Amino acid sequence: MNQDITEIQVTGETSYTVTVGRGVLERVPEALGDRVSKILIVHTPTVGRVASELRDALGARYDQVLLAEVPDAESAKRIEVAAFCWQIMGQADFTRTDAVIGLGGGAVTDLAGFVAATWLRGVRLINIPTSVLGMVDAAVGGKTGLNTAEGKNLVGAFYAPAAVICDLDLLATLPRNELLAGFAEVAKCGFIAEPEILDLIEANVAVATDPSTPEFKRLIELAIGVKVRVVSEDFKEGGLREILNYGHTLGHAIEHAERYQWRHGVAISIGMMYAAELGRLAGALSDEAVDRHRRVLTLLTLPLNYPGGRWQSLLAAMQRDKKARAGMLRFIVLDEIGKPRVLAGVDESMLQFAYQEIAN
Incomplete structure (x- = not known):
């Protein structure tokens, strides 16, 4: 063996x-x-x-x-x-x-x-x-x-x-589009905690996403390592574990809107791009870091945008999301790459403005 x-x-x-x-x-x-x-x-x-x-x-x-x-x-x-x-x-x-x-x-x-x-x-x-x-x-x-x-x-x-x-x-036989959709969660771990993941994807995306390479194995281990560190400290999502939801508040709403016909990673990719724009509007995330989101997700051939006319239905779905508390939406945003935090009680106009940044 x-x-x-x-x-x-x-x-x-x-x-x-x-x-x-x-x-x-x-x-x-x-x-x-x-x-x-x-x-x-x-x-x-x-x-x-x-x-x-x-x-x-x-x-x-x-x-x-x-x-x-x-x-x-x-x-x-x-x-x-x-x-x-x-x-x-x-x-x-x-x-x-x-x-x-x-x-x-x-x-x-x-x-x-x-x-x-x-x-x-x-x-x-x-x-x-x-x-x-x-x-x-x-x-x-x-x-x-x-x-x-x-x-x-x-x-x-x-x-x-x-x-x-x-x-x-x-x-080995996983369809290429499904493999790349799964890489949205790998990239997420890079954004919230492990920048080496982003470095490997940017260095050579073809090698990084080839299941036969040492780089691929390294990426899988790094991403698992991020999740293991978080859940070892916070099994029942009392606090720290929330960071794993980066991109998921809008992502889950998109999945619901698409009647779960979209691959999870495809929706989460758009959700992360939205979270990056929201972090920038909140005065935390730099233009360079937002651009890095766009670059990494594009290398993985993942989408960055969603139709502009869907905002109200997405907002309603987000308000039913299990991460909302007492009717207040909660988002994970980044102060910088590798430094996530909770953003709660955001004015709806800011949420909508961030959405306009990713709308097509």
Whole structure:
């Protein structure tokens, strides 16, 4: 096996290991432990072959390994899909010593985490993300969630996995546009905490976004490291963890407006550009730093603009966002690259003016 493996420890209120490397799926039994007898692998159709191979590999060791194929992307994050998974577990008599594996992108690990958190009030969870977004964001940190007609992730729970296994070999066949959309969350970590990420993207974006290169692995590790440091200190988003929402207030509103047909990273890219403009209007972020947002996101071929006539509907969606408190919108902005803070109680005219800066 390739020995170039990195283990990143999550500490604090929860403790588990995030393993990053190539050919590391063989670590799944170690992560499951000895007490587990039944396993449900929740996966999308796009990783059906990997799910079947994993089921066969685990079948010799465990009493029963079942598959639950769920829809791709945000369509998976519905209560009806969670109920389908619960039905399989109920019919197979899953107990508290059994386990759920989330195999897929960020939406699948969100769903699988919620299923694991709610079945018998909590069973063992292993996340195996198969997308860039899943590796650097959704699979790490213990946030689980479902969408409703009123908004994204309004139903959910904080529930930590027992382990996260990031096998970079699983990214080899990821469509280029999906890979680059996931890089929005990588870039976000660069903007809020780890400028080396931005340096690597700017130095050679083709190398940085090629899953076969050492630079790509380094970027994934740096982004995971940012999230791990934050969630180790603030598991339930009491304070510091809010910085991970950079670009997400408007980004989630755009996802809602597009009926979750857009990739998460595409919406978050526009949201970060908006947050940069808002930070500049608040008198904090320099023109140079705003331009750097534009340059990095453009290198990643991510969008920077959204139609100007949509502001009122986006504002209404943001006011329903779970990050709002007592009706007051909260945004993460930057004082400079790597220095995020909360901006709350902003006059609506400033919010709209910032939006005009990104409107097309």
